[in-house]
Amino acid sequence: MPRQELDLQQDAALLTAALVDLPSESGNEQPLADAVEAALRPLPHLTVDRYGNNVIARTRLGRPERVILAGHLDTVPIADNVPSRLDGNGVLWGCGTSDMKAGVAVQLRIAATVPDPNRDLTFVFYDNEEVAAHLNGLGHVAAAHPDWLAGDFAVLLEPSSGQVEGGCQGTLRVELRTTGQRAHTARSWMGANAIHAASPILARLAAYEPRRKVIDGLEYREGLNAVRVEGGVAGNVIPDACTVTVNYRYAPDLSEEQALAHVREVFAACGEWELTVDDSSGAALPGLSHPAAKAFIEAVGGEPQPKFGWTDVARFSALGVPAVNYGPGDPNLAHKRDERVETAKILHCEERLRGWLTA
Amino acid sequence: MPRQELDLQQDAALLTAALVDLPSESGNEQPLADAVEAALRPLPHLTVDRYGNNVIARTRLGRPERVILAGHLDTVPIADNVPSRLDGNGVLWGCGTSDMKAGVAVQLRIAATVPDPNRDLTFVFYDNEEVAAHLNGLGHVAAAHPDWLAGDFAVLLEPSSGQVEGGCQGTLRVELRTTGQRAHTARSWMGANAIHAASPILARLAAYEPRRKVIDGLEYREGLNAVRVEGGVAGNVIPDACTVTVNYRYAPDLSEEQALAHVREVFAACGEWELTVDDSSGAALPGLSHPAAKAFIEAVGGEPQPKFGWTDVARFSALGVPAVNYGPGDPNLAHKRDERVETAKILHCEERLRGWLTA
Numbered sequence: 081m082p083r084q085e086l087d088l089q090q091d092a093a094l095l096t097a098a099l100v101d102l103p104s105e106s107g108n109e110q111p112l113a114d115a116v117e118a119a120l121r122p123l124p125h126l127t128v129d130r131y132g133n134n135v136i137a138r139t140r141l142g143r144p145e146r147v148i149l150a151g152h153l154d155t156v157p158i159a160d161n162v163p164s165r166l167d168g169n170g171v172l173w174g175c176g177t178s179d180m181k182a183g184v185a186v187q188l189r190i191a192a193t194v195p196d197p198n199r200d201l202t203f204v205f206y207d208n209e210e211v212a213a214h215l216n217g218l219g220h221v222a223a224a225h226p227d228w229l230a231g232d233f234a235v236l237l238e239p240s241s242g243q244v245e246g247g248c249q250g251t252l253r254v255e256l257r258t259t260g261q262r263a264h265t266a267r268s269w270m271g272a273n274a275i276h277a278a279s280p281i282l283a284r285l286a287a288y289e290p291r292r293k294v295i296d297g298l299e300y301r302e303g304l305n306a307v308r309v310e311g312g313v314a315g316n317v318i319p320d321a322c323t324v325t326v327n328y329r330y331a332p333d334l335s336e337e338q339a340l341a342h343v344r345e346v347f348a349a350c351g352e353w354e355l356t357v358d359d360s361s362g363a364a365l366p367g368l369s370h371p372a373a374k375a376f377i378e379a380v381g382g383e384p385q386p387k388f389g390w391t392d393v394a395r396f397s398a399l400g401v402p403a404v405n406y407g408p409g410d411p412n413l414a415h416k417r418d419e420r421v422e423t424a425k426i427l428h429c430e431e432r433l434r435g436w437l438t439a
Numbered sequence: 440m441p442r443q444e445l446d447l448q449q450d451a452a453l454l455t456a457a458l459v460d461l462p463s464e465s466g467n468e469q470p471l472a473d474a475v476e477a478a479l480r481p482l483p484h485l486t487v488d489r490y491g492n493n494v495i496a497r498t499r500l501g502r503p504e505r506v507i508l509a510g511h512l513d514t515v516p517i518a519d520n521v522p523s524r525l526d527g528n529g530v531l532w533g534c535g536t537s538d539m540k541a542g543v544a545v546q547l548r549i550a551a552t553v554p555d556p557n558r559d560l561t562f563v564f565y566d567n568e569e570v571a572a573h574l575n576g577l578g579h580v581a582a583a584h585p586d587w588l589a590g591d592f593a594v595l596l597e598p599s600s601g602q603v604e605g606g607c608q609g610t611l612r613v614e615l616r617t618t619g620q621r622a623h624t625a626r627s628w629m630g631a632n633a634i635h636a637a638s639p640i641l642a643r644l645a646a647y648e649p650r651r652k653v654i655d656g657l658e659y660r661e662g663l664n665a666v667r668v669e670g671g672v673a674g675n676v677i678p679d680a681c682t683v684t685v686n687y688r689y690a691p692d693l694s695e696e697q698a699l700a701h702v703r704e705v706f707a708a709c710g711e712w713e714l715t716v717d718d719s720s721g722a723a724l725p726g727l728s729h730p731a732a733k734a735f736i737e738a739v740g741g742e743p744q745p746k747f748g749w750t751d752v753a754r755f756s757a758l759g760v761p762a763v764n765y766g767p768g769d770p771n772l773a774h775k776r777d778e779r780v781e782t783a784k785i786l787h788c789e790e791r792l793r794g795w796l797t798a
Contacts, residue, residue, distance in 0.1 A: 265666060267747050276644050279642045286638040290628075306670075307671055308678070312665075312666055316610070316666070389623065
């Protein structure tokens with residue numbers, strides 16, 4: 081395949097279309113990473129590094145603050161929605177328009193057109209965000225070159241409908257397993273029913289009052305829920321095992337360890353069970369009290385919201401960099417066959433970021 | 440295959456071996472049914488009827504009481520355990536020895552050698568007991584020729600280790616389904632958790648005190664148990680459905696309708712659920728107060744026990760014929776590769792029945 085070239089002088093909407101037309105499903109980001117690297121290398125105000133299909137470009141202006149603009153290069157699998165198509169209403173259709181090539185286009189435009197920003201800038205373009213966490217390029221860079229990701233504040237240009245979403249909840253999933261003793265149901269007194277033994281766990285969940293915690297002015301609502309329950313051997317057998325899978329979504333004032341301790345505490349009086357951690361991803365603090373973040377909020381406007389899902393802002397948070405989501409796409413259109421983005425929102429996002437970085 | 444002949448003059452142990460050596464896995468009972476019919480037809484004191492692979496033989500002596508001796512001809516699949524083998528300790532090994540060709544041998548011996556019994560006799564040999572209920576030959580005969588099964592008392596020669604087991608529990612299996620509303624667990628307040636909604640059902644089950652009911656001197660212990668619980672969509676989704684499968688084993692003073700009404704009543708205060716009946720098989724009264732049954736108990740000795748599993752005695756009960764299990768095999772050896780029976784127990788069983796029917 082001949083190398084594709086990206087023209088960073090065209091507007092962010094046209095650039096988004098060009099990015100969509102350069103397919104980059106997870107695992108196949110190399111052509112796009114090559115094009116991004118090739119487009120940034122000639123820019124004299126940027127130092128460009130590459131690790132796998134992850135491209136990092138930095139200014140070295142000696143500013144007192146450094147902010148990071150980050151976005152992933154990959155998309156979910158194409159579903160008959162490439163190449164892109166611009167309709168008569170200024171809406172651009174196609175795979176990755178919303179999630180998140182519109183955001184990547186804004187990053188590239190700022191990189192190319194703001195050579196003298198008021199804060200040092202780090203641009204991060206990474207691969208494999210849409211697949212298993214262990215493949216995530218941002219995670220790989222964080223492990224191999226944490227210095228490349230140093231900064232005071234990060235903006236992840238994931239689709240957020242142009243609204244600032246601060247930090248993110250943590251998520252912990254555990255399995256609580258109760259045990260019993262098999263017997264024929266006709267002689268149930270010979271056995272011990274593990275499903276009945278799970279009853280106090282479900283009762284505790286049903287009665288649980290989730291916390292609401294305000295951090296940096298954002299209210300994080302927690303949740304503790306059974307997401308699966310499974311038990312049973314046969315229609316005439318007292319079951320000897322039952323597993324309740326519980327998902328705890330928690331506010332970013334708790335560490336992963338504190339979240340797990342809380343869950344153990346919640347079920348402490350619910351009989352005997354064995355706990356297995358199925359999945360754990362720490363929360364991210366919004367960091368909105370940081371000067372760079374305050375200026376950012378003022379520049380982009382609107383009322384910041386807490387982020388309820390888990391996103392890569394948590395990876396920055398784990399590196400000690402407060403982070404927010406702010407991007408032109410609509411998160412509800414991500415991963416859909418009819419994925420699309422309003423081009424006016426792309427230009428608006430670019431303009432607001434430019435305003436913040438050049439004021 | 441040449442017709443196999445059964446010699447009813449040999450003792451019940453040898454006859455059991457001959458029956459085992461004439462394979463009759465469920466669905467393939469015809470050669471054995473043919474052999475049984477052929478062996479009984481020449482006996483002048485018996486009228487023989489046949490329906491499918493079910494053979495019914497009756498005396499017509501005008502006695503004031505009629506008792507039924509019943510057994511199934513089929514076995515579970517053979518597992519390298521045919522032909523039969525008699526070891527040096529008088530133990531006969533092979534598929535169906537215990538369940539229940541030993542019992543069938545006793546039936547055939549009584550049929551052949553008690554031409555002038557003190558009660559009219561009906562011998563029932565039926566097919567497809569070891570498979571799905573709708574295939575059961577006794578059920579087919581009951582539906583097509585209920586008059587062939589008329590009687591005052593029935594003995595089913597299923598393995599019971601030579602102990603009288605009276606009547607049987609009923610069994611009802613229902614699914615209780617709770618519903619909710621899906622949502623992302625990060626925004627759990629947007630949904631309604633169906634697993635949490637099942638919590639009162641499990642709590643009620645865990646607290647339930649099963650009844651003990653004495654009927655004809657036999658104590659029937661009931662049981663109400665969750666045998667399966669299932670719910671869950673994905674690790675980050677509030678589940679919108681949960682199903683608890685409940686098995687109620689009840690004493691034979693309740694009808695199927697009463698059992699179902701009881702279950703509905705038990706869970707009446709447990710929130711909203713939808714009930715589906717998964718399986719229902721009525722109980723059987725032991726009928727031990729009937730004169731023929733009293734005489735039977737006296738003749739065979741021992742302390743009658745309640746039957747906790749569900750057996751075909753319930754089919755007789757549904758026809759208004761009290762019934763018990765009484766057979767030479769050991770129920771714990773049924774369906775096993777090392778299935779076997781003590782030949783002395785076969786002879787003992789035959790002797791006791793002969794005593795009862797000729798006293």
